[in-house]
Each structure stands twice: as C-alpha cells, then as structure tokens.
Amino acid sequence: MLIEARQITKAFGGFTAVDRASLAVEPGEILGLIGPNGAGKSTLFNCLTGDLRPTSGCVLFEGRDVTRLAPEERARLGLARTFQVPQTFEHMTVLENVMIGAFLRTSRTSEASARARAVIDTVGLGPLADTPAHSLGTPGRKRLEIARALATRPKALLLDEAMAGLTPAEIARAIALIRDIHASGITLVIVEHVMEVVLSLASRVVVLHQGREIARGTPAEVTRDPVVIEAYLGKRAARAANRDAPESTGRSP
Amino acid sequence: MRALGVAVGSVAILAYPLVFSTPFQQRLGALVLLYAIGASAWNIVGGYAGQVSIGHAVFFGCGAYGALVSYQHLGLAPIAGLPIGVAVAILIAAVIGVPTLRLSGHYFSMATIAVAELVRLVVANTEWLGGAQGLSGPPVPRTLLDLSFTSALPYYYLFVAVLSAIIGLTWWIERSRIGYYLRAIRDSERAARSLGAAAPRYKLYAFILSAALTAVAGALYAVMFGFVDPESGLGILISVKMVIMAALGGAGLLLGPLVGAVILVPLEELSNSLLGGAGAGLTFVAYGAIVMAIARFQPGGILQRVLRLRRKARPAPAVPVAQP
Amino acid sequence: MSLTLVQVIAGGLLLGAVYALFSSGLTLIWGMMNVVNFAHGDFVMLGMYVAFVVWKLMGAGPAAAVPVAALLLATLGVVCYFSLIRHVMKGPMLAQILGTFGLALLLRYSAFWYFGANFQTLPDTLVGGTLRFGSLRIESSRLLAGIVALMVTAGLHLLLTRTSLGSRMLAVSEDAAAAELMGIRPQRMQATAWALAAGATGIAGALIATFFYISPTVGETLAIVAFVTVALGGFGSVPGALIAGLLIGVIESVSAYAIGAVYKDIVVYALFVAVLWLRPEGLMGRTR
Numbered sequence: 001m002l003i004e005a006r007q008i009t010k011a012f013g014g015f016t017a018v019d020r021a022s023l024a025v026e027p028g029e030i031l032g033l034i035g036p037n038g039a040g041k042s043t044l045f046n047c048l049t050g051d052l053r054p055t056s057g058c059v060l061f062e063g064r065d066v067t068r069l070a071p072e073e074r075a076r077l078g079l080a081r082t083f084q085v086p087q088t089f090e091h092m093t094v095l096e097n098v099m100i101g102a103f104l105r106t107s108r109t110s111e112a113s114a115r116a117r118a119v120i121d122t123v124g125l126g127p128l129a130d131t132p133a134h135s136l137g138t139p140g141r142k143r144l145e146i147a148r149a150l151a152t153r154p155k156a157l158l159l160d161e162a163m164a165g166l167t168p169a170e171i172a173r174a175i176a177l178i179r180d181i182h183a184s185g186i187t188l189v190i191v192e193h194v195m196e197v198v199l200s201l202a203s204r205v206v207v208l209h210q211g212r213e214i215a216r217g218t219p220a221e222v223t224r225d226p227v228v229i230e231a232y233l234g235k236r237a238a239r240a241a242n243r244d245a246p247e248s249t250g251r252s253p
Numbered sequence: 254m255r256a257l258g259v260a261v262g263s264v265a266i267l268a269y270p271l272v273f274s275t276p277f278q279q280r281l282g283a284l285v286l287l288y289a290i291g292a293s294a295w296n297i298v299g300g301y302a303g304q305v306s307i308g309h310a311v312f313f314g315c316g317a318y319g320a321l322v323s324y325q326h327l328g329l330a331p332i333a334g335l336p337i338g339v340a341v342a343i344l345i346a347a348v349i350g351v352p353t354l355r356l357s358g359h360y361f362s363m364a365t366i367a368v369a370e371l372v373r374l375v376v377a378n379t380e381w382l383g384g385a386q387g388l389s390g391p392p393v394p395r396t397l398l399d400l401s402f403t404s405a406l407p408y409y410y411l412f413v414a415v416l417s418a419i420i421g422l423t424w425w426i427e428r429s430r431i432g433y434y435l436r437a438i439r440d441s442e443r444a445a446r447s448l449g450a451a452a453p454r455y456k457l458y459a460f461i462l463s464a465a466l467t468a469v470a471g472a473l474y475a476v477m478f479g480f481v482d483p484e485s486g487l488g489i490l491i492s493v494k495m496v497i498m499a500a501l502g503g504a505g506l507l508l509g510p511l512v513g514a515v516i517l518v519p520l521e522e523l524s525n526s527l528l529g530g531a532g533a534g535l536t537f538v539a540y541g542a543i544v545m546a547i548a549r550f551q552p553g554g555i556l557q558r559v560l561r562l563r564r565k566a567r568p569a570p571a572v573p574v575a576q577p
Numbered sequence: 578m579s580l581t582l583v584q585v586i587a588g589g590l591l592l593g594a595v596y597a598l599f600s601s602g603l604t605l606i607w608g609m610m611n612v613v614n615f616a617h618g619d620f621v622m623l624g625m626y627v628a629f630v631v632w633k634l635m636g637a638g639p640a641a642a643v644p645v646a647a648l649l650l651a652t653l654g655v656v657c658y659f660s661l662i663r664h665v666m667k668g669p670m671l672a673q674i675l676g677t678f679g680l681a682l683l684l685r686y687s688a689f690w691y692f693g694a695n696f697q698t699l700p701d702t703l704v705g706g707t708l709r710f711g712s713l714r715i716e717s718s719r720l721l722a723g724i725v726a727l728m729v730t731a732g733l734h735l736l737l738t739r740t741s742l743g744s745r746m747l748a749v750s751e752d753a754a755a756a757e758l759m760g761i762r763p764q765r766m767q768a769t770a771w772a773l774a775a776g777a778t779g780i781a782g783a784l785i786a787t788f789f790y791i792s793p794t795v796g797e798t799l800a801i802v803a804f805v806t807v808a809l810g811g812f813g814s815v816p817g818a819l820i821a822g823l824l825i826g827v828i829e830s831v832s833a834y835a836i837g838a839v840y841k842d843i844v845v846y847a848l849f850v851a852v853l854w855l856r857p858e859g860l861m862g863r864t865r
Contacts, residue, residue: 049447075449087444089437100437103430104449112430152448305674307615352853358670359613363804364853366615370801371846378839439669489797493682496675504671534690537682544679548665552672 001063002027002156002187003048003079008057010043017043019211020057025156030178030188032202032219034195036232039208041191042084045160048189049081050074062155075104080154084161086141088133095120095129097144101151116151123147123177139170146177156187163194175200199223207231270409280405285518286412287473291491292498292510293419294466299496300504301423301432302459303439304354305362308369309495312464314487315342316471318376321388321481326381330398331390331476338468345372346464347457354456365492373487387482390475400476408477415473416511419466423507435459439505467495490537497540500547503556512556580712585834586827587715591723592785593826594819598726599781599799600806601733601818602774608813609750609770612666612673616657616681618800619688620775624650624782625791626688629697631783638703639721639787646779654775658768681796688793696792704787722784727819729780733773734815746770750813798842805849811859820860 003025010018018040025031035041046052050071058067089097098116120129123143163171192198199219207215209231215222270279298304319338320331349368353361376382394401426432437445438452446452475481503509524536603617628642665676704718737743746766748756753763810817833841
C-alpha cells in the first residue's frame with residue numbers, strides 16, 4: 001500500500017468532522033473520495049497531506065508513519081497535493097511558480113528552471129511560461145497547481161476538487177491531463193464533487209457522509225448503492241432507485 | 254540598458270562626496286548610506302521573507318553596544334567588537350524567531366516589539382552597559398583600527414563598500430533557491446510548504462541573516478559617532494526608520510531601501526533644521542502618516558510603482574487567446 | 578501571607594481587570610478579522626487624554642469621562658476601519674502591520690506634539706479616598722476602575738455569546754462569505770467589532786487616568802501588555818483575555834513589590850517570550 005489512513009478521527013471542539021475513517025491506496029491506482037457537502041472529505045484529505053493533525057488515528061506513506069510530519073516533509077517523501085482554491089504565487093511568473101516545485105529535487109536555479117519548463121510543456125502551459133501567474137484564468141491556475149505539484153516528482157498526487165469551477169470542455173481536457181499523469185506512474189487520490197469525473201477516472205471509490213465512510217467499491221457499485229443515493233438525495237430518491245434497481249444504469253445520482 | 258544604469262549610478266555614488274564636498278554634505282551622504290545599510294538588512298526579512306519586524310533596533314543596538322563594550326571593557330578597537338554584537342544579535346533573533354515563525358505573522362511582529370523594549374530596559378538599567386548614560390568610544394584615535402576620523406569622507410567610502418556587499422549578497426540570494434522560496438512563502442506559505450519548502454526554517458534563516466547585518470550597521474554607527482545610549486542605539490525610532498525607508502523605497506526590491514534612504518534622510522535633516530526641537534514630534538507624526546499611506550495605497554513602495562509604469566509603457570507580449 | 582502582599586495582589590487584580598478590558602478588544606478584532614491592531618495601546622492613551630481634557634474643560638471625573646471616551650474612541654475605531662483597515666486587510670501582511678503601526682506613530686506623536694512630553698495626572702480628589710476592608714486599604718479610584726472594567730468585559734462577553742448581534746459577529750469571523758449568503762453584512766459586523774474594541778479602550782483609558790500617569794508614550798507599554806494578555810489568554814477569546822489580564826496584573830504588581838518598579842515591565846515582557854515558547858495557544862488553547 002502506498003498511502004494508508006487508519007481510523008482517522010478529527011474533531012473541532014464539539015464537532016466531529018471525520019469519524020474513524022480508513023483508506024488504503026494501492027500504488028498505481030486512482031482512488032476517488034466523494035460524498036455530499038460537509039461529508040468530511042476535505043478534512044480527511046488535509047489529514048493525509050499534513051495540513052491538519054488528526055485527533056486520533058494515523059497516516060502511513062509507504063509503510064512509514066507520517067501522521068506527525070509537516071506538509072513539506074511529506075512532499076519530500078513523494079506526497080504532493082493541489083488546493084481547491086488555487087494558491088497561485090501571484091507575484092511570480094508561471095515558470096517561477098513551477099520552479100518552486102522543482103526546487104524540491106535540486107538546489108540549482110538553472111536545473112530547476114529547465115525541469116520546470118519541461119513540466120510546463122507537458123501540461124500545455126508552454127507558451128505562457130514567462131507570463132505573470134496572476135494573469136491566468138481559473139483553468140490556467142488549476143493547471144498551474146498541477147504542474148507545480150508534478151515538478152516535485154511525486155509518487156502520489158492528491159487533487160482537491162480540481163474540477164471545481166471548470167466548464168465541461170475544460171473538464172474534459174483536465175481529465176485527459178490526469179489520465180496522462182496516471183499513465184506516467186503516479187498514484188492519484190481525487191476528491192471530487194463532479195460525478196462524471198470520478199466515474200471516468202477512479203478505479204475505486206470511497207464515499208463519506210457526515211464524517212463516516214458509508215460505502216466503498218467500484219464507481220458503478222457505489223453509484224447504485226441505495227445508502228449512497230440516500231445520502232445525496234434523501235430517502236425518497238433511494239426508494240425510487242430501489243424500485244428501478246433492475247433497470248439501473250449506474251448513472252450518477 | 255540596465256548595466257548602463259548601474260554604471261552611471263555607481264559613478265554618481267562614488268563621486269558624490271568629491272563633488273559635494275562640504276563637511277555637511279559629506280556627512281549627509283555617509284548618513285544616507287548608513288541608513289541604507291540598516292534598511293537593506295531589514296529588507297531581507299521584512300521585504301523578501303515578508304516577516305514584518307518592528308523591533309529591529311534591538312539588533313542595531315547589539316552591534317553598537319558590542320563595539321563600544323569591547324572598547325570600554327576590553328580596550329579593543331570598537332570594530333573588533335563586531336563579532337560579539339553579531340553573535341548576540343543572532344542569539345536574540347533565534348529567541349524571537351524559533352517560536353514565532355511557526356505561527357502567523359502577527360506573533361512575530363508582536364514579539365519583535367516586546368523583545369526590543371525588553372532589551373532596551375535591561376540595558377538602560379545595567380551599569381556596565383552604560384545604563385541610561387550610554388557608552389562612548391575612544392576620545393582620541395589610538396590606531397587606524399579605531400576608525401576614528403575627523404572627516405566624514407572615509408566613513409562614506411567604508412559605508413559604500415559595506416552597502417555594496419549587502420546589496421550583492423541580497424542579489425545573489427534573490428537568484429538562489431532560498432530567494433525563490435522566500436518569495437513563494439510570502440505569496441502563499443501553505444502552497445510553498447505543500448511543495449516542500451520548509452517555511453519556518455527559511456524564514457528563520459532570513460531573520461538571522463537580517464539580524465546579523467543590522468548589527469553590522471549598528472557597529473558602523475558606533476564607530477562613526479563614538480557614542481551610544483539606550484535611545485540612540487535601541488530606541489523605537491531606529492526600528493521605525495529602517496522600516497519606513499525600506500517600505501517607502503520598495504520592500505522586497507533590491508534597491509528599495511537605498512531609494513528610501515536617499516529620500517528620507519535629507520528630508521529629516523531639512524525638517525530638523527527648519528522646525529528645530531518642536532519639529533521632532535512633528536517629524537514622527539509625518540512618519541506615521543507616510544507609513545499609513547504606504548500601507549493603504551502602495552505597499553510595494555516607490556520603486557514598485559516605477560517598475561509598474563515602465564512595464565505598462567512597454568508593449569505587452571503576445572498572449573495566446575485560447576487559454577488551456 | 579503578609580498584609581502588604583495581599584494588598585499588592587489586590588491592586589494587581591484591579592489593574593489587571595483594566596488590562597483585561599482593553600485586551601479583550603484586541604483579541605476580538607484579531608479573532609474576527611485576523612488583524613492585530615498595533616495602535617491599540619495608543620487608543621488607550623487617547624482615552625486617558627480624553628479624561629484629562631474632560632477634567633480640564635468641565636472639571637468632571639470618570640462619570641463624564643468614561644462615556645465621552647467610549648463614544649469618541651468608538652467613533653475613531655469605526656473611522657479607522659472604513660478608511661484604513663478594510664483596505665489593508667485584503668493586502669499582504671506588510672500592508673496590514675504597517676497600517677496599524679503607522680497609525681500608532683501618528684497618534685502617539687500627535688499627542689506628543691499637542692500635549693507635550695511631560696506627563697499629566699488627574700487630581701486625587703476626583704475619585705477620592707481610600708476604602709478599608711478590614712485591615713486592607715484600597716484606593717477608591719483603583720477599586721472603581723477594576724470593578725467597572727470587570728463589568729464591561731463581562732458585558733462584552735455576554736454581548737458576543739448571548740445576543741443575536743454577537744452570533745452574527747461570530748458567523749462573520751468563522752466564514753465571512755458564508756455569513757454574507759445568510760444575509761449578514763460582514764463589513765457592518767467588522768465595523769461594529771472595531772467600535773466595541775475601540776470603545777473598550779476608551780473606557781479603560783478613562784478609568785486608568787484617575788490614578789495613572791498620563792503621557793503620550795504610555796501606549797508603547799500598554800500595547801505590549803495587551804499582546805501578552807492576548808497571547809496568554811489565547812487569541813480570539815474574551816474569557817481568556819480576562820483571566821490572563823488578571824494574572825498579568827498580579828504578576829506585574831508582585832514583581833514591582835519584590836524586585837522594584839523598574840523591573841516589572843521586564844518581567845512582563847519576558848513572560849511574553851515565555852508564553853510564545855511554551856504555550857503560544859494560550860490558556861484557552863487557541864492559536865493561529
């Protein structure tokens with residue numbers, strides 16, 4: 001297992017955001033993490049990346065306990081992430097943004113610059129390398145987020161709602177990019193709202209609801225699961241889906 | 254084009270005290286350079302790393318007191334006390350920086366004020382540090398090493414050398430990994446850390462370097478003026494001047510502090526001579542207003558505004574219409 | 578425990594209550610808007626001078642000075658919010674910190690220029706006399722200050738936790754965007770916070786003026802006292818500021834008694850460094 005989360009609980013005062021959730025991510029797979037709003041996906045995600053310390057439970061990366069490691073140390077081990085709201089380095093160019101990622105693996109500016117350029121080309125931002133990052137629109141920034149993370153040569157890339165705010169055409173392009181990244185051998189964990197993305201990319205899916213895991217399996221299995229449908233749409237929809245069960249096409253709720 | 258500007262600027266700086274050669278003008282020039290040294294030192298942590306220290310006087314005082322304590326109690330030439338001042342400055346920077354640079358920037362800024370005041374009170378109440386009276390340097394120069402000159406001219410060129418070294422160091426840092434990391438941390442510390450930049454550590458490095466260089470400025474001050482007391486070596490006004498010169502000229506820009514010093518030092522001399530003692534209060538009212546104006550309207554300082562205007566004047570590079 | 582020590586502690590608690598009062602304003606703003614007001618100490622200084630001017634013009638004591646100071650400072654707070662804070666909040670940290678720091682300089686040296694460097698005092702007769710509790714003797718001015726400060730701080734806490742205004746302000750501090758969707762106007766709530774915080778400093782200043790030296794530079798020290806109190810109490814927590822304020826008042830006065838008045842400030846500042854090293858999240862366990 002590449003990444004493992006065991007019995008992660010995260011409480012904020014009296015409110016428990018994540019309740020004994022566990023995950024196992026095999027090398028080379030794409031794991032989807034979904035659930036309705038407030039399900040605790042982001043919280044669990046941030047426990048994996050090190051931005052939050054779980055109240056209890058542990059996170060392992062390549063068998064090693066990283067629960068107490070800071071985000072920068074996890075990055076060094078090969079665990080990279082993007083942010084839901086792109087945290088672009090506004091006052092730097094696109095190239096310089098990506099160089100920050102490249103600097104993890106080299107201390108020489110010329111080498112970091114060359115590697116950054118290569119990554120920028122692979123994500124399709126090549127012509128914009130020397131433009132100020134603040135001039136990019138949302139799809140460009142999201143792509144930049146990914147490029148930056150890729151420049152750190154990660155073993156696993158965790159994407160936090162990378163599709164939020166994109167048009168269907170942009171989503172299709174992003175999916176293609178993610179497939180390319182996956183093909184290059186990087187393991188992916190995707191937190192997503194947009195169902196079609198998860199269904200088309202993930203090999204396995206974990207569903208969270210109110211901090212607890214309620215289902216796991218393949219995308220098809222999970223979307224047919226009445227417990228999942230109920231979580232998203234309420235009891236009525238679940239009953240309706242049950243009635244239609246034989247004809248169910250496994251389309252997203 | 255840029256190289257030409259640098260060449261012209263360098264010649265102008267080197268020639269200044271020969272062209273403007275009255276004692277007053279030479280002294281003014283030396284003062285501008287001394288403040289530029291202090292402000293450039295502040296710029297490393299305040300401008301580049303984005304950690305706003307408003308108690309930097311404590312490091313200045315370390316250098317000044319280190320020099321004059323070495324003279325008073327060890328009989329050494331004041332400049333020989335520089336390593337002591339730097340060492341104490343680094344220690345204090347670690348005491349402030351290690352706990353606070355892990356937290357949000359406010360804790361850091363608050364701690365710099367508190368520690369600066371703490372040290373000032375301790376020094377003012379410690380006899381062998383001169384107490385409220387302060388310490389003096391050698392009344393007559395004993396050797397050349399005492400660096401005690403009657404004319405401001407040698408100081409001027411000494412300060413040119415030191416300032417050039419600091420600007421050179423800053424220029425080198427800008428282009429190295431730590432420089433890139435500091436800029437990234439300033440823009441988004443979260444993102445920088447997620448990419449592997451150990452933010453607390455780099456901020457601490459910047460702070461320690463800044464503290465050491467500020468101590469150098471303090472030692473140079475002690476050497477030139479031959480006197481320091483809690484107000485002139487550790488007072489809040491020193492912190493204010495360092496910050497305002499760097500911020501006015503352009504925090505985070507290589508030559509910002511120098512620009513700020515060139516503007517403010519002559520202005521302050523002018524207002525002092527026009528308004529006299531009563532003016533002292535008003536000068537700092539003006540400083541407060543300037544600082545607020547910078548914060549409100551142009552946090553990047555004058556140089557940044559100039560750079561932006563130059564960029565607008567140049568035609569924008571062709572950007573592909575279809576964004577990915 | 579000797580009687581003198583008990584008296585010292587009592588005096589410390591009373592002054593500490595005033596520390597708690599103005600520090601709770603600082604912690605409120607910090608918790609709500611992630612802005613630290615570096616001019617906070619100088620707000621208190623202005624409150625002190627308001628009391629001085631009120632006495633000079635009308636011969637009146639705290640009964641008049643406190644409400645006047647509260648009102649004037651609250652207005653100043655709102656003006657600061659709209660003209661400065663609102664803008665620098667959106668900018669880099671440098672702009673934020675320089676903004677309030679510049680304001681501190683402006684206020685401090687304006688007072689310096691207008692009132693002169695020498696300190697003023699209000700006459701002892703304004704809130705005169707010493708009260709006796711058994712063998713304990715406490716100056717009425719300090720007792721009044723401490724009790725009023727305690728009441729106002731408690732009132733502020735109740736306002737924040739028990740009223741709808743308070744819950745609206747809390748909503749804005751948790752998530753301004755979400756609060757806006759619920760029909761709350763973040764800017765209005767933030768301006769209210771500034772009015773409350775600044776008003777509190779006005780009250781605190783007017784109270785202390787009855788027994789403290791009034792000088793333009795008093796804000797420097799009080800600002801650091803506020804920082805220690807907020808750090809020790811835990812940022813954003815008014816109850817924390819209350820406990821911490823009382824604690825610091827006692828530590829300060831006991832230090833003055835034990836090792837001399839000159840060193841009491843040093844003890845408090847050193848305490849700040851100790852808190853940062855050992856427990857930056859403070860007593861109430863909250864840190865950014």
